[in-house]
Amino acid sequence: MKRVMIIGQPGAGKSWLARRMGEITHLPVAHIDAIHWAPGWVERSRSEKDRLCAEIHARPEWIFEGGHSTTWGERLARADTVIWLDLPTGLRLGRVAWRSLRHWGRSRPELPPGCPERFDPAFLRFIWRTRRTMRSKLSWFYERVPPEKDRHRLRSRREVAAYLSGLSQAVSAGNLGLPHR
Template identity: 50%
Template sequence: MIVGQPGSGKSTLARRLGERTGLPVIHIDMIHWQSGWVERPKAQKVAMATEVEAGEAWIFEGGLSRTYDHRLLRADTLIILDLPLWLRAWRVFRRTLRHYGQTRPDLPEGCPERFNLEFWKWIWDTRHTNRAQNLALIPKAGPGTEVFHLTSSKGVRHFVNAIAQATLHRG
């Protein structure tokens, strides 16, 4: 289970971990959005997330806090990406420029990248509350859940390298 604010690197980390472990990767934006940037009804999002969480193994990146408690019960690992606002803002800006007018791989077809002032406002307005919500997951994690609170790009790189090394030694 990977959580973090926009631009923290959730999708990138999930893809890298999926490549190294062979586990299926689920991006919350695939559940949250329908083609044309139409938000799914809440009940449908919860049902879709719950169905994914019932699977044997997965890498689930992103929010939908309504299912956090259930997801935490099923997760063997909780990764919190807690990077500085300036870095996250730069990444969102760079991502927008890189994919402008195109659909990113972690979004449903028909959701082209765009500059969205409401999204930027949401990033700013929720910078403290989302961080607090993510950190509040740590004490909720079960006794067998490994928790990683990563606060820098360097920390994320070290984490990915450690996973790669562990995968090499297992296989």
């Protein structure tokens, strides 16, 4: 495990999982929100996002969470592990609302400075409106992950906890081929 791609719909817990996996494995973590947004909630151009994603893909090690699906082919080609967080819509909506309250007025750890958390009803509507189409797109992508890659589809909090527990045990036993840090 040297390059991990984490995908999922908004509120699935991609950023949290990436941070937690980074703590366990000591692999560097990249968040798509830090690429998508510049300070002050300014959306970067597509070409800028493509360039920043390519820089991360070229690195020897990473845990890269999030979207920008136009670069997924390149990311998948470099990844050795793919994790799809496929959690229920209601749970995801609740998480997005909770993180808005928890980080209100401050930038979340995965965002650049100057992007204070806010309550965004349009974002909640987007999550609801795209719940089926985005899930279909993720399913289509996940089914095309080559068999030689390690892949995990996690559908509940319990499955995420079990995955992290197994990862922690494997790292402790030295079974992942991770560099010693």
